[in-house]
Amino acid sequence: MSLAVEVEGLIKYYGKLRVLDGIDLEIPSGTVMGLLGPNGAGKTTTVRIVTTLLAPSSGNVRVAGVDVLKDPARARTRLGLSGQYAAVDANLTGFENLRMVARLYGMSHKRAADRATELLAALGLEQAAGRRAGTYSGGMARRLDLAGALVCRPPVVVLDEPTTGLDPRGRLDMWRVIGELVDDGTTVLLTTQYLEEADLLADRITVIDRGRVIARGSADELKTSIGGDKLTVTLATGQDPKPAEQILAQVGIGEVTRDTAADQLTIVVGDGTRTLVEALRRLDDAGVHVLDAEVHRPTLDDVFLSLTGKSPDRRASERSNDTVQEEILS
Known part of the structure; x- marks a missing residue:
């Protein structure tokens, strides 16, 4: 081409x-x-x-x-x-x-x-x-x-x-x-x-x-370059997260991240759908009450944040190179 x-x-x-x-x-x-x-x-x-x-x-x-x-x-x-x-x-x-x-x-x-x-x-x-x-x-x-x-x-x-x-x-x-x-x-x-x-x-x-x-x-x-699919599990309010963390660590890749405010646990997984089914089976066997579970791919927002360390909607007050350019030319 x-x-x-x-x-x-x-x-x-x-x-x-x-x-x-x-x-x-x-x-x-x-x-x-x-x-x-x-x-x-x-x-x-x-x-x-x-x-x-x-x-x-x-x-x-x-x-x-x-x-x-x-x-x-x-x-x-x-x-x-x-x-x-x-x-x-x-x-x-x-x-x-x-x-x-x-x-x-x-x-x-x-x-x-x-x-x-x-x-x-x-x-x-x-x-x-x-x-x-x-x-x-x-x-x-x-x-x-x-x-x-x-x-x-x-x-x-x-x-x-x-x-x-x-x-x-x-x-x-x-x-x-x-x-x-x-x-x-x-x-x-x-x-x-x-x-x-x-x-x-x-x-x-x-x-x-x-x-x-x-x-x-x-x-x-x-x-794909920043990792695989992510499995997020929402636990019932007041549920002890430790058993769920241990199970997710067994089926996923890397460390489990915890969102305490939302009672959510997230981990990267290699095969999203298959891992979701396996995780839910193990959580049920362990008596963990799960309110919701979903698998999602990384978004371009995730890519942007991973690569640049910044959100794509940075504040306008931050000085850009082009702002510096205009100051130099003025």
């Missing part, structure tokens, strides 16, 4: 601060790469370099076969970018916004109008084509922004946290649109703080922290 995006040894300094420390990415054509990391990991800096908005200190980037550093103008014709905030003119209608973008790409008046109409229909905005974009809901504005990124039919689309701030319906609509893009052969680089979004959409995931790649693989591979 050919590569739509190739990033090799990407390094970026701001003064003495090393924001990117040798990032490597390979995105096969027609797939979605999820780029995950805590605030300050370097996601937005990477996106800005890939999309020609920022020059690296060193490294190489190719998009659809074009060297981004040597020929940024040509690379832009192969790229679409939809950022964290909808970049639309609130005083223009949806149609006028897209026609303007098409004209900036050099399309004739008729071709620009046709393309604007086509995209409004494709993204479910045809009924709002004549309304000012300033009257659009958040989800509609995001779809209009994405439409602008698709005007020149780019083979690669970069989506930088495209569903931040959207309500559940808006996020589902955006997920549908992204899925349709990939079905049509578009390659997507997606950054997101919503791990279920990456789990649902990404073929491969790259996790970065402090400017370095710390893990990569499919969602299933990453989940």
Whole structure:
């Protein structure tokens, strides 16, 4: 499979601060790469370099076969970018916004109008084509922004946290649109703080922290890398947990963890369903009263926490590398 995006040894300094420390990415054509990391990991800096908005200190980037550093103008014709905030003119209608973008790409008046109409229909905005974009809901504005990124039919689309701030319906609509893009052969680089979004959409995931790649693989591979299934048993209130702990230690792997407040015991198991049945049989034989028992796989949240030591929803008050960048440039 050919590569739509190739990033090799990407390094970026701001003064003495090393924001990117040798990032490597390979995105096969027609797939979605999820780029995950805590605030300050370097996601937005990477996106800005890939999309020609920022020059690296060193490294190489190719998009659809074009060297981004040597020929940024040509690379832009192969790229679409939809950022964290909808970049639309609130005083223009949806149609006028897209026609303007098409004209900036050099399309004739008729071709620009046709393309604007086509995209409004494709993204479910045809009924709002004549309304000012300033009257659009958040989800509609995001779809209009994405439409602008698709005007020149780019083979690669970069989506930088495209569903931040959207309500559940808006996020589902955006997920549908992204899925349709990939079905049509578009390659997507997606950054997101919503791990279920990456789990649902990404073929491969790259996790970065402090400017370095710390893990990569499919969602299933990453989940498997931090351990097997987990068996959680909820005991009756007032039940002595020690007999249950001993039994779970016999059927599971490693140490049993205890949540005293919830009367729950958890342990990693190799064969979830089979171990669940065996554990319940032994607990019943020992006279342990179990209220509930379940087996669950690790989630991407578990992976994120294990790899970075941070929750994906870090507080906005924490200073990120990109915040430092803005301070240096200001």
